Amino acid sequence: MPMQRTYSQCPKCGKRLPQPLPEAAPCPFCGVYFFKWAAPAPPRIEKTTESALLAPLDEIGNTSFYGRVVAFVMLASWSRVLFSYDYRDGEMGSSFMHLVLLPIHEAGHVFFMPFGEFMHILGGSLFQLLLPFGIGAAFFWKNKDNFAAALGMWWGGASLIDLSPYIYDSLHPQLILLGGHTGEDGPHDWIYLLSALGQLDNAQTWGADAHLLGGLVMLSALAWALAVLWKQRMKMKSSG
Numbered sequence: 001m002p003m004q005r006t007y008s009q010c011p012k013c014g015k016r017l018p019q020p021l022p023e024a025a026p027c028p029f030c031g032v033y034f035f036k037w038a039a040p041a042p043p044r045i046e047k048t049t050e051s052a053l054l055a056p057l058d059e060i061g062n063t064s065f066y067g068r069v070v071a072f073v074m075l076a077s078w079s080r081v082l083f084s085y086d087y088r089d090g091e092m093g094s095s096f097m098h099l100v101l102l103p104i105h106e107a108g109h110v111f112f113m114p115f116g117e118f119m120h121i122l123g124g125s126l127f128q129l130l131l132p133f134g135i136g137a138a139f140f141w142k143n144k145d146n147f148a149a150a151l152g153m154w155w156g157g158a159s160l161i162d163l164s165p166y167i168y169d170s171l172h173p174q175l176i177l178l179g180g181h182t183g184e185d186g187p188h189d190w191i192y193l194l195s196a197l198g199q200l201d202n203a204q205t206w207g208a209d210a211h212l213l214g215g216l217v218m219l220s221a222l223a224w225a226l227a228v229l230w231k232q233r234m235k236m237k238s239s240g
Contacts, residue, residue: 005034012037053224055146056232065232068147072225075154079218087164087211088204090175101162104128106178121192125163132156147232150225157217160210166190168207171200 006020013030021027023035085091092098108127112119119126136152139145169175170190173182182188194200 007034010034053146054227054231055144056228056235057145057147060232060236062236065229065236068229068232071151072222072229075151075225076222079154079158079215079222082158082161083211083215083218085161085165087161087168087207090165090169092162092165093175095162097158098162101128101159104131118193118196121189124189125166125193128159128163129156132159146228147225150221150228153224154218154221157214157219157221160214160217162214164207164211164214166207167194167210168204170194170207171203 005023007017007023007025008020009016010027010029010032011034012032013027015027015029017028021034024033026033082092082095082097085095105124105128108123108125108130109120110123111127112123115123132152132155134152136149136156139152140149165175167190170188173184173188173191176182177188179187190203191200194203194206199206
C-alpha cells in the first residue's frame with residue numbers, strides 16, 4: 001500500500017497547519033482536501049497536424065466506404081487523362097472538366113467586377129481555383145471530412161491544369177475563345193494579366209509551370225485521400 005503524503009502547510013491557502021495532516025484530510029482553515037488540490041492534472045492530449053489531416057470519419061458504413069474507394073479509383077484514372085492533355089495546343093478544352101469549370105470561370109469575372117479592371121480580368125481564373133479549394137477547406141474545417149477535403153484539393157489541381165493552356169497561349173494566341181476568335185482579335189485574360197505584370201514573354205514558362213503544379217496538387221490530393229481511406233479501413237476492422 002503506498003505511503004500517504006503528509007502536509008505541514010496548506011497548498012491552497014498557504015497557512016501553517018497545527019500539526020502535519022495526511023493528504024486525505026481537509027485544511028482546517030480553508031476546507032480544501034489536500035489530495036484534490038495537489039492531484040496532478042491529467043495529461044492533455046492534443047491532436048497533431050498529421051492526425052488531424054488523416055483522421056477518418058467517426059462512423060461510416062461499408063456502402064459509403066466502398067463508394068469512396070470507387071470514387072478514388074475513378075479520379076486516379078481521370079487524373080492520368082487530364083495530365084496527359086497537351087497544354088501547348090489547348091487539348092484540355094475538349095474535356096468534361098473544362099465544361100464544368102467554364103461557367104465558374106465566367107462567374108468569377110462577374111463577382112470580381114466591383115474591384116477594378118485588373119481584378120475583374122483576374123477574377124475568372126482566380127474564382128475557378130478558389131471555389132474547389134474553398135469547398136475542400138469547408139469539408140476539412142466544418143465537416144471534419146478529410147476524404148471530401150482531399151477531393152476538393154484534387155479539383156483545385158485539375159482547375160489549375162485547365163488554366164495552363166490559356167496561360168501558355170497568351171504569347172502566341174491560337175486558342176478559339178468564347179467569342180469565336182483568338183486572343184489577337186479580342187480580349188484574352190492572360191495577355192492582359194501577364195502584360196500588366198511585365199511577364200508576357202514568359203507566358204509559355206508560366207503555362208508549363210501551371211500544368212506541372214496542377215499535376216502535383218492532384219497527385220498530393222490522391223495520396224491524402226488514399227491515406228484517409230486506409231485509416232478508415234483500419235478503424236472499421238478494429239471496431240468490427
